[in-house]
Amino acid sequence: MGKSIGLVFDRIRWEEKAIIERSKKKGLKIKLSNAQILCLHAQSQEDFKAIFGDVVLQRCISYFRGFHITAFLESKGINVINPSGVAQICGNKVLSTLALLEAGVPTPDTFIAFSEEGVFKALDELGYPAVLKPIIGSWGRLVAPLKDKDTTEAIIESRELLSNPLHKIYYIQEMVSRPPRDIRTVVVGDRVVASVYRYSSKEDWRTNVARGGRTEPCPLTKELEDTVLKAAEAVGGGILGVDVMESPRGILVHEVNNTVEFKGAMAAGATDIPEEILGYAIELVRR
Amino acid sequence: MKTKCLECDGDIELPEDAIVGEIVTCPDCGLDYEVSKVTPKGVSLKKAEEIGEDWGE
Incomplete structure (x- = not known):
């Protein structure tokens, strides 16, 4: 049997539909796996390549769901695009910034803080306005301009009330x-x-x-x-x-x-x- | 293909080339549904997942 390409999804966005339709036009049959209903047995000796494909496009809209499925598939010898190591860096703004800096890629001036006190130390250096970004997430969600002391205090207070501990890692960037x-x-x-x-x-x-x-x-x-x-x-x-x-x-x-x-x-x-x-x-x- | 919205009974138009995982929205009340099954007989819908804080690119 020839090798195959798979695509893991949890929601078919415009992009996934475009990839699937393009594959149909090419006469390329891709194996679609709905992440929402998967149950992966860690010890299983099944031929996972036969189920998911030899090379899998990871297209989950949920970052954490996609990341963990990728790690699982890699452990079963499947080549995933993108690999879990790439997903891990890209899915976390702190890790992304560190990787970019290590490679000498120019990136906005960035501070990482862990409390309101730390945020104000960063703002002493950056000045107003600055930008506060969540370290996970996308689509600009929870990205906030820090315009002055009062609004910054209010934003940090709101963040402190969120249950996800990752939202209490404060990633503050210059307003370019x-x-x-x-x-x-x-x-x-x-x-x-x-x-x-x-x-x-x-x-x-x-x-x-x-x-x-x-x-x-x-x-x-x-x-x-x-x-x-x-x-x-x-x-x-x-x-x-x-x-x-x-x-x-x-x-x-x-x-x-x-x-x-x-x-x-x-x-x-x-x-x-x-x-x-x-x-x-x-x-x-x-x- | 058409189906009824479970919330408001509005008519939801289903695309001919529907794929499992695709989202359709009720034009009347705005509720999102996900295509859960596609068979020669028709398309089944379920209420779509809420947007998660880790959703995106």
Whole structure:
């Protein structure tokens, strides 16, 4: 029996549907696994490749669900895109920043604190305004501008009431002086296959497409390409969404996404990203 | 294909190419449903999971 490609999901977003439809057009049968109903027996000697595929695209919308399934599949000898090591770094903003810095990738000035007192020490250095981001999560959720002492105290007080201990790790970043946009790039292997500007909507300062941000084509300069590929390599590589900001001191990478959403990039006329993703998976299957 | 919303009895239009895991929303009350089964006879829905704090990219 020939080798196969699988896709693990827990919700079919626009992106998963696009990948599945593209595979149908290519005559490529991919094994779909619904993570919500999985029950994985750790000691099982089953042929998991026959169930999930030899190479699996991890596309869970829930980060922790996806991460743990990836770790399990890897333990059974399955090649997962992206590997759990990459997911672990990209799923945590502290680890991402540390990996980017270690690789010499320019990134916004960042402080990590563990209490209100620590946050104010960071603000003594950064000044107002600054940005507070949760270390897990996506779509700009819980990202807050820290404009002054009073609002900062209120935001920290709210965070302290949340039950998840990860929300009490305070990741404070400089408010980068950027145009009202950032740049989303999509990296597949060793290539940047898409780059688009993301403009924030009138209703929100954040540029996330999930927040209503709109996209436009962005020229891929040498500086952008080199920085983005270096960032992708820094987290371990694979299929990634690397987000950068244009600052007065050049391009800064502020995030690397492990389960990249690319509807916005496609809307701006980017290349056929599902085709690129499947091509990358096919290449891994053949190895 | 059409089905009824369990909440408000509104008509929900189902895509011809529905895939398990896909989300459909009731146009009347906005409730999200997830496609749970696709058979030649039709499509089954269940209430969609609530957005988790680890959801995203």
